[in-house]
Amino acid sequence: MNSVIDRLRRTTDAIIGEADLLERLGSGRPLRIKYGVDLTAPDLHLGHAVNLWMMRQLQDLGHQVVFLLGDLTTRVGDPTGRSATRPLLNPDSIAANASSFLDQVALILRTDPAVFEVRRNSEWYDAMPVAELLGLFGQVTHAQLMARDMFRARVEAGREIAVHELIYPVLQGYDSFAMRSDLTIVGSDQLFNEQLGRHFQQRLGMPPQVVITTTITPGVDGRAKQSKSLNNYIGLTDTPQDKFGKLMSIPDELVEPYAHVYTELPLDTVAGLAASADAGGTSARDAKLRLAAAVVTRYHGAGVARAELQAFQQTFSARSLPTDIPTVVLDGPVATVLDLLAALRPTETRSHLRRLIHQGAVTINNTRATDPTAPVDPVELVIRSGPRTWHRIRPSPTAERE
RNA sequence: GGCGAGUUGCCCGAGUGGCCAAAGGGAGCAGACUGUAAAUCUGUCGGCUUAUGCCUACGCAGGUUCGAACCCUGCACUCGCCA
Numbered sequence: 392m393n394s395v396i397d398r399l400r401r402t403t404d405a406i407i408g409e410a411d412l413l414e415r416l417g418s419g420r421p422l423r424i425k426y427g428v429d430l431t432a433p434d435l436h437l438g439h440a441v442n443l444w445m446m447r448q449l450q451d452l453g454h455q456v457v458f459l460l461g462d463l464t465t466r467v468g469d470p471t472g473r474s475a476t477r478p479l480l481n482p483d484s485i486a487a488n489a490s491s492f493l494d495q496v497a498l499i500l501r502t503d504p505a506v507f508e509v510r511r512n513s514e515w516y517d518a519m520p521v522a523e524l525l526g527l528f529g530q531v532t533h534a535q536l537m538a539r540d541m542f543r544a545r546v547e548a549g550r551e552i553a554v555h556e557l558i559y560p561v562l563q564g565y566d567s568f569a570m571r572s573d574l575t576i577v578g579s580d581q582l583f584n585e586q587l588g589r590h591f592q593q594r595l596g597m598p599p600q601v602v603i604t605t606t607i608t609p610g611v612d613g614r615a616k617q618s619k620s621l622n623n624y625i626g627l628t629d630t631p632q633d634k635f636g637k638l639m640s641i642p643d644e645l646v647e648p649y650a651h652v653y654t655e656l657p658l659d660t661v662a663g664l665a666a667s668a669d670a671g672g673t674s675a676r677d678a679k680l681r682l683a684a685a686v687v688t689r690y691h692g693a694g695v696a697r698a699e700l701q702a703f704q705q706t707f708s709a710r711s712l713p714t715d716i717p718t719v720v721l722d723g724p725v726a727t728v729l730d731l732l733a734a735l736r737p738t739e740t741r742s743h744l745r746r747l748i749h750q751g752a753v754t755i756n757n758t759r760a761t762d763p764t765a766p767v768d769p770v771e772l773v774i775r776s777g778p779r780t781w782h783r784i785r786p787s788p789t790a791e792r793e
Numbered sequence: 794g795g796c797g798a799g800u801u802g803c804c805c806g807a808g809u810g811g812c813c814a815a816a817g818g819g820a821g822c823a824g825a826c827u828g829u830a831a832a833u834c835u836g837u838c839g840g841c842u843u844a845u846g847c848c849u850a851c852g853c854a855g856g857u858u859c860g861a862a863c864c865c866u867g868c869a870c871u872c873g874c875c876a
Contacts, residue, residue: 612820623820633830640830676828683829707829729843742840743822750823750837764843777823779830 398448399603402441402652404579407586408601415573415601421506424449425572425588425600426496427459427563430488435495436624437653437686438617441605442576443499449574450506457570458496460489463513464562498627498690515569516562530594531561531587539583564588572600579604608652611641631691632715635699636779638683639707643668643675646682654685680704712773716781721769728753729763735774735782744776752777 395416396409406412415422424446435443446456465485493502493509501507536557537543564587567575572592575585582604589599607616610623617624625637641649647665650656656664667678680700687696706713725731732744732753747753748763754775755767772784 636830638830643831671828673828675831679829679831703829727843740840741842743838745843746837747823752823
């Protein structure tokens with residue numbers, strides 16, 4: 392059983408209740424692993440995936456992930472990391488977010504019912520009489536809640552805390568009791584709420600869940616963590632090509648931490664990559680290529696990773712044509728370079744495209760086009776607009792005839 | 794409830810009557826270079842049928858003025874202090 396923990400330890404920050412975990416893993420009973428989420432718009436990235444992969448390992452041993460949709464608590468709003476009260480969500484988007492969450496989680500977790508169960512916390516909260524709810528509140532003191540640094544900071548700053556925000560950790564904690572959680576694997580920012588879970592379970596006569604907090608890794612720009620608002624994350628739903636490219640764009644110093652937590656490469660291999668990254672020059676580049684290939688392999692398989700590696704080298708190192716240029720058949724006539732670009736990239740404004748042309752970003756059959764108003768022949772063309780946007784043109788059947 | 798401060802482009806933030814499509818920074822985009830979608834440097838960064846042009850924009854609605862992001866009035870929201 393120690394070996395299980397040892398494997399988990401690679402991406403673990405801390406284990407609260409390690410002795411219990413050892414004992415439970417040894418008991419032969421499948422553990423119930425709480426994976427609770429807030430139903431805000433999900434965009435799971437490699438950081439989230441660290442936790443999910445740990446759960447996946449446990450699933451492979453027969454343990455059960457209980458995916459808890461916090462439909463009720465989302466209506467309340469987690470104050471974690473918020474310096475101000477945040478707005479509430481409407482039921483429609485909550486439902487949409489739930490299904491999107493399931494899709495993304497299924498990229499890593501097994502969804503076989505034997506090891507995966509979906510619950511919603513409205514199941515117990517909707518049915519709970521006020522008297523009982525108040526009883527719950529009686530289990531937690533003001534001092535316990537105020538121990539939370541974020542709440543204290545707000546008080547000190549003279550900012551307000553709405554009562555529902557104060558209550559949020561209480562509800563999230565009680566979830567652990569209601570779903571009989573044995574273990575939960577969360578980012579360290581969730582430690583406080585999950586410790587309340589332990590508190591409730593003990594108060595209500597249940598063995599407390601084990602809490603594993605995981606290593607947080609920086610975003611692709613080197614900032615503290617991956618986040619949607621900073622647009623510095625690698626999404627689980629990103630294409631293999633994007634995953635590969637984004638990994639190539641990380642600062643050299645991040646090769647080591649990324650390889651450590653985002654891949655399953657042997658640790659001495661990771662150390663080797665770190666040394667190469669340190670050395671700079673082409674060896675740093677090669678370390679990144681290996682890292683990128685390892686990550687892409689994990690999500691898309693070795694074949695896809697090999698193909699992306701090759702494509703990347705061909706496109707960026709050898710500067711030759713990428714292999715997967717989309718072919719476009721024009722359905723209408725185009726008169727000028729600008730028209731042509733606009734047809735190829737309909738989501739960009741014409742002003743932006745005009746700028747690209749002026750800046751020398753646009754190449755037609757390897758010849759730079761600098762005049763937006765220049766006429767083009769709608770024959771077979773390969774157009775590059777910017778470093779990684781390529782199109783191949785086939786004339787439309789009608790244009791061909793004329 | 795009283796008093797005060799604020800609301801500017803994707804984000805932060807300067808601007809207090811014409812020189813403002815709006816300083817500066819960040820993000821983004823592009824070029825050069827390169828070891829990569831690293832780093833660095835440079836440019837660009839509201840939209841528009843080609844533009845010493847037009848349109849839209851500085852919380853919302855009005856007003857003053859030849860002219861307003863900048864002045865006045867009302868409204869909405871945010872924040873601070875006091876009670």
